[in-house]
Amino acid sequence: MGKGDKKSAKGKISIGSYGKSRPHKPRNKEASKPVNEYSKPSA
Numbered sequence: 001m002g003k004g005d006k007k008s009a010k011g012k013i014s015i016g017s018y019g020k021s022r023p024h025k026p027r028n029k030e031a032s033k034p035v036n037e038y039s040k041p042s043a
Helices: 009-015
Strands: none
Touching: none
C-alpha cells in the first residue's frame, strides 16, 4: 500500500488518476441542483 499501489490514494496521486479512494473535489451542491420552477405553484 504505497506509491505503486493503483488502488490507494497515494498511488493515485503518484500516477495522477482519480477514483473511489481519490475523488475529485466536490462542487457546490446548491449550484449543481436542477431548479424546478414548476414544483411549487404560486398562489
